[in-house]
Amino acid sequence: MGTFLVYILKSSVCLALFYLFYRLLLSKETFHRFNRLTLLGIMILSFLLPFIEVTMQKMPEMTQPFLLLEEAMETVEVKRLDVLTETPKHFPWSALVFVVYASGILFFLLRHAWSMGRMLCLLRTCRKEEKEDGITLCIHQAKVAPFSWMKLMAISEEDLEKHSEAILAHERAHIRNHHSWDLLLAQACVFLQWFNPAAWLLKKELQTIHEYEADEDVICNGMEASIYQLSMIEKAVGTRLFTIANSFNHGLLNKRITMMNKERSRRWACLKYLFVLPLSALAVVAFAQPPIDELKYSFLNDKGLPTTVEMKRKGHFTSSMKDSILVVVNEKVKGYGEEALSSIPGEQIESILTVHSNDAVAEYGDKAKHGAIKITTKEEDEEPASVKEKLIFQVAEEMPEFPGGMEECMKFIKQNTLYPIEAYRKGIHGRVLVSGVISDKGDIESPRIYRSVDPLLDAEALRVIQSMPKWKPGKQRGKPVNVMFMFPVAFNL
Numbered sequence: 001m002g003t004f005l006v007y008i009l010k011s012s013v014c015l016a017l018f019y020l021f022y023r024l025l026l027s028k029e030t031f032h033r034f035n036r037l038t039l040l041g042i043m044i045l046s047f048l049l050p051f052i053e054v055t056m057q058k059m060p061e062m063t064q065p066f067l068l069l070e071e072a073m074e075t076v077e078v079k080r081l082d083v084l085t086e087t088p089k090h091f092p093w094s095a096l097v098f099v100v101y102a103s104g105i106l107f108f109l110l111r112h113a114w115s116m117g118r119m120l121c122l123l124r125t126c127r128k129e130e131k132e133d134g135i136t137l138c139i140h141q142a143k144v145a146p147f148s149w150m151k152l153m154a155i156s157e158e159d160l161e162k163h164s165e166a167i168l169a170h171e172r173a174h175i176r177n178h179h180s181w182d183l184l185l186a187q188a189c190v191f192l193q194w195f196n197p198a199a200w201l202l203k204k205e206l207q208t209i210h211e212y213e214a215d216e217d218v219i220c221n222g223m224e225a226s227i228y229q230l231s232m233i234e235k236a237v238g239t240r241l242f243t244i245a246n247s248f249n250h251g252l253l254n255k256r257i258t259m260m261n262k263e264r265s266r267r268w269a270c271l272k273y274l275f276v277l278p279l280s281a282l283a284v285v286a287f288a289q290p291p292i293d294e295l296k297y298s299f300l301n302d303k304g305l306p307t308t309v310e311m312k313r314k315g316h317f318t319s320s321m322k323d324s325i326l327v328v329v330n331e332k333v334k335g336y337g338e339e340a341l342s343s344i345p346g347e348q349i350e351s352i353l354t355v356h357s358n359d360a361v362a363e364y365g366d367k368a369k370h371g372a373i374k375i376t377t378k379e380e381d382e383e384p385a386s387v388k389e390k391l392i393f394q395v396a397e398e399m400p401e402f403p404g405g406m407e408e409c410m411k412f413i414k415q416n417t418l419y420p421i422e423a424y425r426k427g428i429h430g431r432v433l434v435s436g437v438i439s440d441k442g443d444i445e446s447p448r449i450y451r452s453v454d455p456l457l458d459a460e461a462l463r464v465i466q467s468m469p470k471w472k473p474g475k476q477r478g479k480p481v482n483v484m485f486m487f488p489v490a491f492n493l
Contacts, residue, residue: 005097007050008192014046014283015189016198019205021279025272027205029265032213038273039206040182043189045276049283104194112187123152135175137168148174166223166231173217179210208252212259219260229257326364326372333364334375392437392482396474400438400483403469413489417464423456427493430454432461434487440480442470450486461489 022042026035126138138154146155148171159167174180186203193199219225232253326333327340334340353374360368402409423429430453437445447465449458465487474483 005094005101008101010050011046012193012196012198013286014049015043015193015196015202017279017283018042018046018276019198019202021275022202022205025275029269029272030259030262031265031270032209032216034270034273036182036206036209036213038276039202039209040185042276043185043202045280047189047192049280052284101195105191108191108194112191119149123154126154133172135172146171148172148180150180151175162234166218166228169218169221169223169228170214173214173221174210177210177213177217179214182206182210208255211252211256215256215260225260229260232257324370326360326368326370328364328372328374330375330377333367392484393474393476394484396476396481396483398475400442400474400485401472403472409468412468413464413487416467417489417491418460419491420456420460423454423491424493428454428457429491429493430457431488431490432457434461434465434489436465436485436487438471438473438483438485440473440482442473444468444471445482447487453491457489457491460491461487464489 019042022035022038026038029035122140122142122144123138126140129137129139131137134151136152138152139160140154140156142156144154144156146153146159146167148154153168153171153175155164155167155171183203183206186206190199190203215228218228325337327335327337355363355368355372355374360370360372364372402412431451432449432453433451434447435450436447439445444465447462449462452458473480475481
């Protein structure tokens with residue numbers, strides 16, 4: 001979710017940058033076809049550029065805002081197998097922002113659907129005439145400005161009588177140039193970037209270019225410019241209030257007439273379009289990422305299985321920082337990095353916790369500014385497993401009871417299960433079954449995977465079960481006993 005929001009923000013920056021480029025350099029040129037293709041191209045390009053990943057050793061200053069934003073969304077990724085990790089709880093700002101963003105998309109989708117519904121209702125009530133070029137002429141009685149959509153051309157009876165030649169030629173030009181498809185793309189861009197003024201302005205610029213292109217097409221097909229312009233003015237300032245009711249854009253009319261009478265741009269002005277290349281390169285550099293450094297430590301857990309702690313962080317580790325991770329053993333500072341870790345026998349490690357830099361500094365001071373690894377070892381006088389073997393019941397007269405009952409037990413599992421990041425990204429899901437023994441003291445002992453889904457999910461399921469509070473032990477003939485129990489841990493995408 002955080003990654004998607006960062007992507008949307010990057011694409012919005014691209015849209016704003018390209019809009020300024022178009023507005024300052026190209027909007028006044030008479031290359032209408034090129035301008036149209038440029039507007040369509042920069043809309044598509046704005047959504048593609050954020051996908052280009054470039055790694056730079058030395059990061060320029062302009063990349064810092066995006067790096068900080070990405071770090072806020074997902075600062076540190078921790079991949080672990082069968083270890084405990086510390087995950088601080090924060091207010092879900094990214095989820096809140098996503099809900100607002102999705103709500104905006106839904107609102108504008110509904111508004112667009114309502115507008116399309118009104119248009120279809122109008123077209124349904126029209127008198128239709130099939131033309132030789134495959135265009136359907138829809139003649140209606142409503143006071144609605146002429147418009148075209150795909151192969152449909154709508155015009156009122158009044159306009160058909162007074163201004164039919166100019167209007168029909170203009171709308172035919174829209175259809176012939178497939179402007180409806182352009183508007184669909186622009187509308188999709190607005191849906192995804194509804195919060196970005198640049199998206200709305202680009203759509204407006206595209207609609208203006210459509211009018212320029214249609215006007216040019218009408219004049220190139222034989223209609224005299226002065227007659228065509230006079231017809232446009234008569235339609236706009238006629239004696240009836242038709243244009244007021246339909247909010248006719250007089251400013252656009254003035255721009256269209258000015259553009260028709262404007263001297264054609266010189267060929268060298270086409271070189272301005274090449275500026276899109278350095279702008280694209282600038283955007284790619286702005287979104288560049290520093291190299292990803294990895295810290296990976298391996299141990300043997302109490303079952304003799306490899307246990308790995310892998311930390312990834314973008315651009316924050318120097319060559320020496322791997323050896324700057326503070327190592328704390330049984331709440332005592334052991335040292336730093338691999339040197340301190342190598343001195344701890346793997347078979348003595350009971351649990352491992354990785355602590356993020358901010359939390360580590362708060363607990364241990366500046367010496368933990370690069371983070372910390374907290375290790376708990378087994379007690380030296382721990383009894384051998386053979387001594388601890390006890391009678392285990394599959395079913396007892398009084399079964400063990402979780403504080404508050406089984407409903408609270410399932411709630412505890414659901415609330416304390418953290419979906420592993422890597423498993424979520426890969427779409428791994430399912431239900432892990434964990435078997436364990438609820439001892440005569442109420443503790444969870446010897447948890448193991450009864451039915452596996454994936455090592456990542458299995459590890460998290462084990463962690464959740466191990467973190468359970470004490471149970472009310474089961475009883476046989478009134479005495480507490482050890483009872484085998486099965487725990488389901490569901491991971492749903």
